[in-house]
Amino acid sequence: MTARMICALLLLAGAARAHADPCRVDIESNDAMQFNTRQIVVPAECAEVEINLKHTGHMPAKVMGHDWVLARDADMSAIINGGLAAGFNRGYLPSNDPRVIAATRIVGGGESVTVRFSTAALQPAAHYVFFCTSPGHATVMRGTFQIGVATRVARNP
Numbered sequence: 001m002t003a004r005m006i007c008a009l010l011l012l013a014g015a016a017r018a019h020a021d022p023c024r025v026d027i028e029s030n031d032a033m034q035f036n037t038r039q040i041v042v043p044a045e046c047a048e049v050e051i052n053l054k055h056t057g058h059m060p061a062k063v064m065g066h067d068w069v070l071a072r073d074a075d076m077s078a079i080i081n082g083g084l085a086a087g088f089n090r091g092y093l094p095s096n097d098p099r100v101i102a103a104t105r106i107v108g109g110g111e112s113v114t115v116r117f118s119t120a121a122l123q124p125a126a127h128y129v130f131f132c133t134s135p136g137h138a139t140v141m142r143g144t145f146q147i148g149v150a151t152r153v154a155r156n157p
Contacts, residue, residue, distance in 0.1 A: 031057030
């Protein structure tokens with residue numbers, strides 16, 4: 001490759017990052033029961049948010065499946081307990097639970113899933129969390145979700 005072509009490719013890559021949609025979030029999960037981030041912050045201007053969950057592991061959903069669920073912090077425990085009663089075939093989520101703001105289906109290693117949801121009912125000062133509802137996973141697979149400005153971003157080690 002010529003130096004000119006390399007420069008052009010670098011400029012294109014930088015431009016794509018500069019124009020990335022702040023209302024679209026990519027998050028990864030793995031076979032070690034981890035999300036790759038502990039905080040998601042989207043601008044208040046986002047009328048809709050798109051979350052793309054990718055399971056980067058290899059284990060099947062029945063063994064090490066993960067989902068991404070958004071709820072108020074105060075509702076997380078009740079949703080998890082209801083999900084345990086619902087079981088794997090119902091995605092470890094209580095049916096039609098109004099406390100669930102958004103949720104993906106459970107995915108296994110190598111799979112991806114997307115969920116889109118409106119932010120109209122979300123309040124910038126409220127405490128929202130995202131978590132995995134597979135049994136026992138939410139103890140380590142969770143983080144905060146904010147509408148507005150981030151104070152700091154925490155990543156899993």
